Amino acid sequence: MYCSNCGKQIDDKAVICIGCGVPTQHYVPPGNSGFQVMDTPVPEGRFDWLTTLLLCFFLGVFGVHSFYTKKTTIGIAQLLTLGGCGIWTTIDLIMIIVGSFKDGDGNALHRK
Numbered sequence: 001m002y003c004s005n006c007g008k009q010i011d012d013k014a015v016i017c018i019g020c021g022v023p024t025q026h027y028v029p030p031g032n033s034g035f036q037v038m039d040t041p042v043p044e045g046r047f048d049w050l051t052t053l054l055l056c057f058f059l060g061v062f063g064v065h066s067f068y069t070k071k072t073t074i075g076i077a078q079l080l081t082l083g084g085c086g087i088w089t090t091i092d093l094i095m096i097i098v099g100s101f102k103d104g105d106g107n108a109l110h111r112k
């Protein structure tokens with residue numbers, strides 16, 4: 001094929017013209033190549049604060065509040081250890097109350 005800018009003959013699969021440096025039709029802008037980047041930001045506060053608090057308080061030793069907030073791996077670990085004999089659950093409960101508990105997406109919990 002030929003460069004659309006300078007007319008120099010270039011390789012059919014070239015992504016950039018060797019003559020003038022202008023991108024060809026094969027050129028893919030950075031960030032748009034290979035891995036598909038999520039262009040829609042994760043909504044903040046997907047999970048309800050009060051629901052998480054109640055789940056942690058009543059079912060925290062089974063890791064239910066972690067499953068609810070999409071922290072599945074932590075939830076399984078808490079289920080197997082019964083919330084780290086309740087210590088882990090207590091720490092999570094305090095984190096939820098003071099507002100430093102993060103969901104599986106790294107977002108804060110949504111308070112009404």
Ligand SMILES: [Zn+2]
Nearest residue numbers: 003006017020
């Ligand atoms: Zn060119």
